[in-house]
Amino acid sequence: MAVVSDPISDFLTRWKNASRARKEDFTAPFSRVKAEIARILQQEGYIWSYEVDTSGTHPVLRVKNKFAGNRAVVTDVKRCSKPGMRKYVECDSIPRVLGGMGISILSTSKGVMTGAQARKQRVGGELLAIVW
Structure with a gap:
């Protein structure tokens, strides 16, 4: 597997690409932040479920996509804060x-x-991403 400089962007891109290709599920390398993002996406109704698979040598995150009829629930995802340019926001x-x-x-x-x-x-x- 290739070295990824921004694992959160990689996760969000895998999710967006899988949704657009109408894939039922996809996998991504596991990290606690990605699991927390998946928890939020499930809580907000953008994905059906997620689970951590530890059967292999490296743990992976398995995510089941959600569709409304023939269309994906997610329209687009934008990564806001990047490793080279962090974006912080106040509560207001x-x-x-x-x-x-x-x-x-x-x-x-x-x-x-x-x-x-x-x-x-x-x-x-830190503003990680926006989803719509």
């Missing part, structure tokens, strides 16, 4: 995605959470 400047039709995902001092949860808890953090 967390973006609302498409007027509430999408979600923003943040890494805060209280863990990985959606923008709405961060606003409610009055914490800012």
Whole structure:
């Protein structure tokens, strides 16, 4: 497997590509942050489920995509904070995605959470991605 400089972007790109290709599920190398992002995506209704498969030499994250009829539930994903250019936001400047039709995902001092949860808890953090 190739060395990936941005594992979160790799995970989000695998998810977007699998959704557009109408794949039922996909795998990605496991990390705690990616598992937390998958938990948020499941909680918000963008994926059916996820699980950690430790049967191989390296643990992998198995994600089951969600579709509405023939179309994927996710329209697009944008990675905001990148390794070369981190993007931090205060709780008052967390973006609302498409007027509430999408979600923003943040890494805060209280863990990985959606923008709405961060606003409610009055914490800012690193803006990882927006999903709609």
